[in-house]
Amino acid sequence: MSDTIFSRIISKEIPADIIHEDEFCVAFRDANPQAPVHFLVVPRKPVPRLQDLTPEDAPLIGHIHMVIVKLAQQEEIAGAYRVVVNSGAEAGQSVFHLHFHVLGGRPFAWPPG
Numbered sequence: 001m002s003d004t005i006f007s008r009i010i011s012k013e014i015p016a017d018i019i020h021e022d023e024f025c026v027a028f029r030d031a032n033p034q035a036p037v038h039f040l041v042v043p044r045k046p047v048p049r050l051q052d053l054t055p056e057d058a059p060l061i062g063h064i065h066m067v068i069v070k071l072a073q074q075e076e077i078a079g080a081y082r083v084v085v086n087s088g089a090e091a092g093q094s095v096f097h098l099h100f101h102v103l104g105g106r107p108f109a110w111p112p113g
C-alpha cells in the first residue's frame, strides 16, 4: 500500500527536484507541470488518500499547510496560487500517497472540471 512512486522519491530511491524536506514532509516539482510553478507537498507518512487521515494526523496536515505558505513565498507565487488534493480515482488521483498540488504563475478558472 505504501510502495508508490512517491515513497521511492521520499526514500531517495528515485530522483526528483526536491525543493523542501523536513521531518514530516517532502516537496518536489511535479514532473508534468500544469502551471509555471507546480510542486507537490507529500507527507513522509504513507497515507493513501485524504479519506484515510485520522484525528492524530491533524498536526501533520497543519504543518504541511504552513510549508505550503512558506514555499509559495520562496517560489514567488504568494500573491495567488491554487492548492489541490485529488482524493480518490474518480477525483483524478493517480498516485495513492497523499499529496498537495501547489500551482501558480498563471490565472486559474473555476469550476476546475
Ligand code: AMP
Pocket: 005, 016, 028, 029, 030, 031, 032, 033, 085, 086, 092, 093, 094, 095, 096
Ligand atoms: P494525482 O493525479 O493528483 O495523483 O497527481 C499525481 C502527480 O504526480 C501528477 O501531477 C504527476 O505529474 C506527478 N508525478 C508522477 N510521477 C512523478 C515523479 N516521478 N516526479 C514528480 N512528479 C510526478
